[in-house]
Amino acid sequence: MLPLYASLLGGWMVLVLTALLVTGGTLALRGLLAVLLLILCGAGSAHFPDMARIMTGCGPALALCVWVFMQRPAQATAPRGAGVLPFFLSGIAALAIAFGRCDLLGVFLGCGLVARLGLAIGPRGLDRDGWQVLRMGLGGLLVAQGGLFVLQAGWGHMQDQAAAILLVGGLLLACGVPGRPGPVVAPGWNMEILAVLPVVARAADVWPVLLPVLTFMGCVCLSWAVLSRLGRSFPGDYWTGWAVLAAGLPDGVMGGLPLAACLLVMACVTPSGGRLSGSMLWPPSLPGMAAVLVLVGEMGEMPPVALLAGASLWPVMAERTGAGHGVASWAQAALLMAIGCMVLASAAYYQMGGGSW
Amino acid sequence: MLVLLFGVLVILSLSTSGGRGGGPVWHGACMAACVCLSRWGHEQVGLACVMAVGLAGLLGLLGVQMLHIPAGERERSGLRLAGGLACIAVLAQVIMQGPQVGMTARLMGMTGLAATLCGVWGACIARGPVALCAGLACGLDGVMLLAARVDDRLVMAEVIVVAIGLNILLAACPRSHGGKA
Numbered sequence: 001m002l003p004l005y006a007s008l009l010g011g012w013m014v015l016v017l018t019a020l021l022v023t024g025g026t027l028a029l030r031g032l033l034a035v036l037l038l039i040l041c042g043a044g045s046a047h048f049p050d051m052a053r054i055m056t057g058c059g060p061a062l063a064l065c066v067w068v069f070m071q072r073p074a075q076a077t078a079p080r081g082a083g084v085l086p087f088f089l090s091g092i093a094a095l096a097i098a099f100g101r102c103d104l105l106g107v108f109l110g111c112g113l114v115a116r117l118g119l120a121i122g123p124r125g126l127d128r129d130g131w132q133v134l135r136m137g138l139g140g141l142l143v144a145q146g147g148l149f150v151l152q153a154g155w156g157h158m159q160d161q162a163a164a165i166l167l168v169g170g171l172l173l174a175c176g177v178p179g180r181p182g183p184v185v186a187p188g189w190n191m192e193i194l195a196v197l198p199v200v201a202r203a204a205d206v207w208p209v210l211l212p213v214l215t216f217m218g219c220v221c222l223s224w225a226v227l228s229r230l231g232r233s234f235p236g237d238y239w240t241g242w243a244v245l246a247a248g249l250p251d252g253v254m255g256g257l258p259l260a261a262c263l264l265v266m267a268c269v270t271p272s273g274g275r276l277s278g279s280m281l282w283p284p285s286l287p288g289m290a291a292v293l294v295l296v297g298e299m300g301e302m303p304p305v306a307l308l309a310g311a312s313l314w315p316v317m318a319e320r321t322g323a324g325h326g327v328a329s330w331a332q333a334a335l336l337m338a339i340g341c342m343v344l345a346s347a348a349y350y351q352m353g354g355g356s357w
Numbered sequence: 358m359l360v361l362l363f364g365v366l367v368i369l370s371l372s373t374s375g376g377r378g379g380g381p382v383w384h385g386a387c388m389a390a391c392v393c394l395s396r397w398g399h400e401q402v403g404l405a406c407v408m409a410v411g412l413a414g415l416l417g418l419l420g421v422q423m424l425h426i427p428a429g430e431r432e433r434s435g436l437r438l439a440g441g442l443a444c445i446a447v448l449a450q451v452i453m454q455g456p457q458v459g460m461t462a463r464l465m466g467m468t469g470l471a472a473t474l475c476g477v478w479g480a481c482i483a484r485g486p487v488a489l490c491a492g493l494a495c496g497l498d499g500v501m502l503l504a505a506r507v508d509d510r511l512v513m514a515e516v517i518v519v520a521i522g523l524n525i526l527l528a529a530c531p532r533s534h535g536g537k538a
Contacts, residue, residue, distance in 0.1 A: 117522075
């Protein structure tokens with residue numbers, strides 16, 4: 001099953017590279033390819049027993065669909081390679097989730113890093129952002145690899161804790177989460193983190209010492225996002241913090257549902273259109289839904305709190321329609337609403353079925 | 358005698374790793390010697406030794422490239438700090454008497470980890486491309502040590518590929534005013 005799926009994904013990536021580089025990529029072709037990846041991911045992760053993992057597996061493909069269909073006309077003037085980059089990154093992320101092994105994350109993230117560096121290289125070598133990407137990406141990967149080796153060596157409890165900090169911190173640094181330079185967010189910014197968090201959350205079954213470390217790093221990400229960007233808030237940073245927090249939850253009654261919810265919303269935050277103002281910070285809004293879901297995961301009290309979470313989606317709809325940028329904002333609001341309803345429906349189904357699927 | 362030898366090693370590291378291009382060569386040579394000695398002790402001389410020596414050669418090439426790009430005083434101090442910290446970690450492990458079984462393996466692991474952390478830290482505080490590449494090369498040494506400890510061929514191959522990539526990047530860097538980027 002896995003070799004077939006991996007080779008299908010590889011074939012998809014080759015197809016995308018040829019098609020987009022040869023034809024230049026009309027919107028219809030991009031949409032077709034993105035939907036094809038979504039179908040592939042859905043079919044590939046359909047054998048998982050619970051809904052949350054299927055949703056997690058479709059995360060990169062969903063992010064690609066959102067990026068393709070939400071694209072502003074201004075971005076169409078970017079160089080040709082920049083348009084292919086999110087396709088490449090999402091294919092790599094889907095492969096990483098499919099393999100689900102911590103030691104292969106270095107290879108996949110390294111491929112993404114090479115792609116980003118290849119775009120940043122100019123006639124005079126790397127530009128300033130390129131050196132920054134190299135510094136953060138390669139440094140983070142090296143630290144994570146060192147932590148993984150120590151974790152595998154099993155020297156003792158204290159050393160395992162230190163190694164877990166190194167692993168999680170290095171992976172987050174390689175994803176560019178706690179130190180993104182400036183408010184400019186590159187396209188495809190969330191592909192790496194969408195791939196890394198499910199794999200790390202699954203590795204926490206083997207090494208339980210990763211769980212408190214994930215909680216700690218989630219708090220660090222949240223406080224970094226709050227403290228460093230008070231004026232110009234980018235919702236993806238808060239969502240990353242929430243997702244890391246959710247990945248650190250013990251695998252209790254909820255399965256991976258909080259993590260899946262956070263990752264789905266992260267997949268829907270686009271760099272250009274997602275700048276909601278301060279209302280994103282407060283509990284009645286979308287991060288409130290994540291907090292509520294996390295609380296639900298802790299306490300096991302499902303239906304009333306799920307209703308509360310559904311009501312919390314309303315301010316986003318209201319703000320979207322108030323902003324009024326035509327079809328795109330409506331589509332985004334509808335997409336957010338649909339995903340929220342999907343999360344809630346799966347939560348309710350999970351509750352009624354007693355976690356049987 | 359052993360302490361004297363290590364003292365000489367530390368002095369050599371502190372004095373050479375600050376120089377222009379000497380640091381990566383010295384660290385790479387130390388790493389290759391460590392890997393080869395450990396493999397030879399287990400009588401498993403093979404692909405790992407070849408890969409370690411190849412990485413040392415690639416890092417030497419990196420050092421030769423650094424000779425042609427001017428580096429500032431601040432970057433040299435960062436490099437010196439990384440090399441010195443790695444060697445101090447070695448010394449601390451030697452002085453601290455632990456259980457003798459697996460002592461060498463643990464020493465190798467600790468050194469690799471310390472080299473990785475110091476190199477990445479040096480790369481994080483570095484300003485110019487030269488110091489960045491030197492710090493990352495130090496980190497590559499550490500990862501190679503750790504990979505040789507557990508005999509992980511995949512990670513060793515990755516490290517070689519990354520070293521080749523660093524060489525290419527530094528070769529594309531402009532010669533006249535590197536170090537100011």
